[in-house]
Every structure is written in structure tokens, then in C-alpha cells.
Amino acid sequence: MAAQTDRGVPLSTLSPKFLHTNSTSHTWPFSAIAELIDNAYDPDVSAKQFWIDKTMVKGEVCLSFMDNGNGLDHETMHKMLSFGYSDKMAVNGLEPIGIYGNGFKSGSMRLGKDAIVFSKSKSISCIGMLSQTYLEKIGAKQIIIPIISFENKKSNRISVKEKQEASLKDILQYSLFKSHEELLAEIDAITSTLSSTKTGTRIIIWNLRRTSSGSTEFDFDRDRYDIRIPSEVYEELSDPSRPLNRSTSYVPESVISLREYCSILYLKPRMQVMVRGQKVKSQLIAKSLAYIRKDHYKPTFLDKRIPIIFGYNTKSKDQYGIMMYHKNRLIKAYERVGCQLKANMKGVGVIGVIECNFLDPTHNKQSFNETDKYRKTINSLGTKLEEYWNEIRFRKTKEDPNSTVPVEDTMKRPDQNWVQCDSCLRWRKLPDGIDVNKLPDKWYCLLNPDPQFRSCKVEEEPEDSDDDQPSYRKTYKQQERENKKKQGQKFEQEEEEGYLDLDTLDRQSKAFKRQHNKLTRQLQQVSPNYLTSRADSTLRRSSNITQAPGSPPSSESPLVITNVCSLSAASATLRGKRSQVVTPQSTPKRPRVNGFQPGASDTPVSVRIDSSDTDETDDDDIVILETASTPKPKQPVGTLRKVKQEKEESENQIPMVLECTDDAAVDETSAATAEAETCPPTAVASATTQTTAFEVKEEQPSQNQTEGNGETASRSGSTPDLPVEREVKKEQQNRTEGSYETASRSRSIEREIKLERGDGVENHQGETLGNGVAHMESDEGAGPSSVLQYPNIDEVQKQQDQLVELMQETAQERDALREQLKLLTSQLEDMQSRLQEQSQAKVKESSHQACQTDTQTDYKGLFERAKQKINDLIRDKEALLAANESKSNPNCGQDEENDIEEISLKVSRLVQELDERNKEREELRLQLDNLEEEKSTLAAQCEELKLRMQQQRENAQPSAGSRTSGTNSDASSCLIELRQNVGRLLVSRVPALDLAQVNFECNVIDEILEQVLTGTDFDFPG
């Protein structure tokens, strides 16, 4: 305790208890072992092999760790056994893992209470001991570490320096090795390795930690080539930072098997680990995955991208998550992130590999300090992992759309096969198709099928640089965007198609309207008389409604009910459409669509506004409806006065009436509909209806008659009051509407509408006809103010009861009326058929009688004319066809033929010409030959003449010498004669020669002759 510096300031001391305290950071035993492996792996040791084994020394279970690294000298061993000394430095770019210089102490003291280190370097051997038992036994107040160093094996005795004697004595006394020989045997164990360096370090730990049951915390028996942690021991480990994934009960194999853990301990393993004599097949984890994709994480706090490798585990789909390394050393294994933490089966089987040198590991190197950086990293990893998972799934679905097997459940093989050379420890990439599991236990570079890397002297294949490799393309994102776009387009298309449908429907409705008009006109022409009688009957029926103002509520109620009925969207829709049927051209497309759709949800009021201006009279019932649903200020429409008067009445009961009548009325109607549809019309009509009807009948017929008189048979289709026409119209509309609503509305609703419309017409009929009667009353007290007076509950109840009664009564009346209507309709049909028979008979008669009438002849004439015209047309057509044929059919051929003929003609002409030319040529050649002959004869003549001239000259010269005067004149005359002869001869050759001009005294003619003779070739014409 007296240790102090030279100046007397005391040194800090370290209690032996600290050895235990220091070791508690390793809750998980493998993390303690990893520290020992790290020490050997570090560049200052740079061991190539590391052995982990269980040994028995003097009957005690021990763990032994041995490397074939550089070994330790006295000083480095002292530092190794001391605290806080870490002068580890990077060697050849390899950074040391041990940063705290605490690995050996914390690691070894976690595994057992005592440890002894044997080391052999090139020159000396060292033995050191770190033993809690020893410190306890000697009662040490401070940690003391016996260390000895000695020359490499000179004898079988250890000779140490004097000051190390105490250390040697304590080692021999307190360690398991009691003699020099035993200690030296351990040193020899180091050199017995296959390593050529014959150096290394050997650690033996005894007094192993035991569980509460007294057994060691390792299971050495289950697998004789492995060191495992029994599950009960693992469960005892309660540290939250233990490498167990808290989200699942699944324990990765690497957590309980040392062999498995060692295989992934380093991102890029440079050292072989032998667990219990068998090589650990270390994994190049980032390269042992399937469907590998490289992504990048760019932290905000760093200015560089961190690569992340994603892939599927090829061995077990249960082992997945992020493998987080720090300086090549595994910190966190299978850390589940993002979607993997949720129970949605997302990200199953996916492994991410990242080296987080920017994060700080905790002291036990099993986690990172929970900083903001760490959390950000984990979040980002979660996002990127889900992206990868989506991408691979998207791609797999694209490859095989019918596959239902998740990617994680399919058989996968690593994208690449890498194997480590047992000699140089370099990793070599094997060609595809080689099963790594079938390779020999010891593999060397010279076994490499790839000749480029078939030697231990060849450097490892360079890894792709992180910077120039982009992250993988996330195509599924693009697809998602496209899908969104497509959906939008599809929606637009559907909308367009909808418009198209509406267009066709519009056209159909127009066609129907035309048909309807035609039918109406036919009907009018056929039965004007019948119509009047029919109108009478209709009036009779509607009269009791017309009576309404006079009689108490009972007469009103039908109106109320029908109104409420027509509140239904269907009838509202009808209104909207009917206006269209009447004036389809004037109704633009858009408003109709608007009226069509809101009709189902909006109040009918808006619908009415849409349609009323086109067909005012048709909307009477709607107006009532309006008053019932939403009290409105009075309508200034003239024809609706009576309605307003009713409104006043009904408004008093609005809140209640609406509530109960709504449903009831609808039920009534549908019930009535069913009845009316199924039962044949009976002749039974209630007596009261009939009698009351008569009162009005007296008035109405006159009105109708005046109307009828005025217009008689010439009623136009536009007269809105014609009941028959209206009915036809109705039917027409129903048909049209049916086609409109096929998709959206059921048949039953349609039928209901049909009947409701019947009601509406009845009302309408009554009101319009009743105008004359109820005209005056209509203006009385129709103020909207009455709406706001609410009667008390009793009154209301009473009123309600009354109304219900009324309703029932009215419904009965209505049914009766309906039956009547049926009856009348059948009568009408009867009448119509009779009328038709009659008219047919008449037509027959008339055609019989009027055989010779004007019209008949006219007809005949017309027929004749028409016939003629048709014939004309047929002829025209035939002519045209013929013309067309002559033009079109042969034309193309003829043109060609003409062309060919023309060409052949030309050719023949040319051939003829050629023949002619040939003939001409022959003639010319003949001429030429003749001329040639002539020429030769001439030339011969010329020669002859020359010869003669020569002779004459010769003859003349001697004579001229003897007889100068006489012979001279003779010779010259002879010469002149000759020249004259020659001249005559020459004339035949040279026609231009005028002999009269030629002077024969001189030699002109001789020269000409000369010229002719020499220039024959040129002068003769061809």
C-alpha cells in the first residue's frame, strides 16, 4: 500500500474485487470469449489461427485459448494483464478492435476465476497469471500479477531472473501447473502448431463460472465439436442488452452455439477459428445471401454513404434482421427492425448487413450506446429493409405471378460462393454451380477452378468500391406510381364510357319519342270520338278529388299521400326525364346527368325546378310534393292555384304527417301495386265515387265539348290534356326510363313508378279540370306564416289519428279508382279493337266500291308513274353499274394491255426501221464497192496514161534536140492534144473542171491530173 511516486504522491490502487466487477459487463459468456478472440485477431498479434478448446488439467475443467500470433514479451504481457493500457495501432490498414485495453481482463475473469497466459515470441517465452483465487489466498489488497520471462527453451528447467523468482514461485504454487515441466509443456503446446512462426499465446482459464446447480455454464457434451450454452443458462441471463430478440421467442443459433457465433463474428474473417479441434466455417455473411441488393444509408451526421447489403438468409428463414458490425466485429446480430418487429410477416427472412463504424459500441461490444445517432440509424434501416422486402416480392411476383409461396419459403442459394484458403486465408470466389458444402475440409488456392486466383500469392479479388456503386433500383416504387396513374386513367375512361352510354340512351329516347308521336297521331286520327267519352269517364273519377275544398280533409288526403310517395327518388328522376322526352333537343346533356344523380339524394324541389319550365302541367303533383316536404312561399304559377290552397291545409300537419305518411304511403302504394298488377280489373266500383262524380260530370262534359267542338278531329299531339295521349306518353316514358335505369333500378320500383304516375295524372286531371270550380278559393290565406304554428301534442295526435284514418280511406278509394281505371282501360281496348275492325271493314268496302273513282285512277296513275320511275332508276343503276364496270374492272387491265401493245407496236416499228436501215446500209456498201472498183480502174487508166506520157516525153526529147523548130511545135501540139485528152478524161472525175477555161499550153492540166491521182482517196465521195 505504500506505493507512491518519487515525489511522494500516492498511486491509485486497484482492489482485487475489481476483477470481478470489471467482468460483469459480459453477461453473455460468448461475449467474453469474443474478447479473447479479438485480442488474437488484432493486428499487433495478427494470428492466423485461433483454437478454442476444453481441456482437463488435474481433473479440472478448463477452457484453453490459443493463437499462433506474434506472441508477447514481458512488457506487452505486463500491459495485457494491467488495466487501461492500449497502445494498439493500426497495422497495414487493419484497425484494432480492442479499444479499451480491457478485453483480456474482463473476458477471462468473466469465464473463470483464474487465468494463466503462456506466450512465446521469437526470442523469449513469458508466463503470466491473473488469478482471483490467488489474490484471495494471499490476502492481496491490490491486484498483483506474477509474470516470468525466460529464454526460449534451453533446458527442461525454467531459469528466470532473480526478481522474477517470487512470481515463478507463486505461479507454481497457485496455478494448476506445479512444476517447470508442466509449464514448459504448455509453452511447447504453442510451438506444436502447424504455424511456421512457432510463436503464439496460450491462455488457460480454470475455476470456470458455475450455475446455481453447480455445473459449468457451458454444455460440452451435446456437441463434441462445439461449446454451447444450455437453454436454462441462457434464460438466466437477464441483461437487457443480451443478444436476444425481445420481440420473438426465437433464439438464433449464434446465441447459444459458439461455433455458430464464431462463424459470423467478423464481417470479413481473416483468422481461422478452431472450436474443439474443428475449423469453424466462417461465413462471408454479406456474400452468403440470396437476392443480394446494395443500398446506402446517408446519415445526416456523416458526410459519406454507408453501404447496406440486403439479402435473404439461405439457411434459415427464422434467422433474420440486421447484422451490425463495428470495425469488422459483430456487435448486434439479427437485430429486427421496422416491419420485422410487427406481426405482419413482413421482412421475414431478410438480412441486412451494415458496418457502423460511426457508432460507439458498449464496453461489452454487444450493443451500441443508445444515442440519437443509433436510433436514427435503426429507423433508417427499418425503412430500407421494408423497401428491399417490397422490391424482392414485387420482382418475384412479376417473374411468377401465380406463385403463392413467399420468397422466404422458397429454396434459395447464395448469389455467390466464396471459400477461404486454409493457407493464405484469402477469400476466393468460386464459379457458379459449385457446392461449397462438397469442398474438401481444407481448401487451398491451388484448388481454385479460376486460374486467375489459383495461387496464394495472388491478392484477393478487389471488392467493389462503395462510392461508385449506386444503390439498387427500387422498381416496385415506380410500379406503384404507375399503378396510381393507371387507376386515374381507368376512372377517367369509365367516366367517358358512362357519357357514351348516356349518349346512346339519349338517342334511344329520341327514337322512342318519335315513335310515340307517331302512335299518338294514329290514335287521334282513329278515335276522336272515343277520346271524348274516355275523358268523361276520367273526369268522373277525378271529380271526387276536385271536390276537395268543399269536403273536409278526406278529399285532400289522397293528394298528400301521392305527394309523399312521389318524394321517392325514382319519381323525382322521372320528372327529370320526362321533361327530356318532351323536348329532348332542348335539354343539354350535362344538366340531365346532374338531375339524374342528385335525384336520389336531393330534395325533389331542385328536380322540379329543372323540369318544370319545360313541361309545366306535368309537374302539378310535384308542386304538392314540394309543399309537403319543404314549406315554400307560394308559387306564382297560374295553373297551380288549387294546389296552393291545399298546401295551406296540409301545412298545419307537416311535421307529423310527413313522419308517418312517408312510410305508410309507400307501403300502401306498393301493396296497391301488387294488387293492381296481379288482380284482373273487376267491374266493382264504389257507389259513392260514382255518385259524387256525377255532380262534376254535368259541368265537365260541357267544357270538354267546347274544347272538343273547337278542335274536333284535328287535335294535335301537343295538346297536353288528352288523357289517352298522356297515357301513351306515360307508357312510352316508362319504357324509356326502363332503359335508362336498367343498371341501377329494379323492375319493381319501375312498376311502382308507373302506378304512381297514374295517380299523379288523376290528380292532375282533377286539378286542371277543377280549376273552374276552385278558382276563387285558391287565393285565400295561402300565406306561409301558417306553417310556423305548431298545435299542441293532443291535437297533433288527434290529427294524426284522423290522418291515418283518412289515409286508409283514401287508399281504399284509390284502389277502387285504380280498379275503375283498369276497367276503363279494358273498355278502351275493346273499343279500339272494335273501331279497328270497323275501319278495316270500311276500308274494304270503300276499296270495293271505289274501283273507278278518281282517287282510284289517280292512285293507279301514281302507281304507274312510280313503277316507271323505279324502272328508270333500275335502268340508271344498271347503266351506272355497267359504266362502272367498264371503267373500273377492265380499266386497270386495259391500261396495262394498252401500254404493252403500245410498247410492242413501238418495238415492231423500231425493228422495221432497223431492217430498213440495214437494207440501206447494204445498198450503200454495194455502192461503195462499185465505187472502189471504179476507182481502181481509173487508177489503172491513170497509170497507163502516165506511162504513155512518159514514153511520149522520151520520144519528144531526142527529136527536139535534133529538130528544134519543126519537132518542137509538133511535140507541143502533141502535148496540147494529150493535155486536152487528159482534160476530157479528168472532167468525168472532176465535174467542176471547165475545160474551156484551161490553158493547155502550160502544165495546169498536168497538176490537176497529179492532184486527182494522189488525192483519189479523199476526192471520191462515199
Ligand SMILES: [Zn+2]
Ligand atoms: Zn491461399
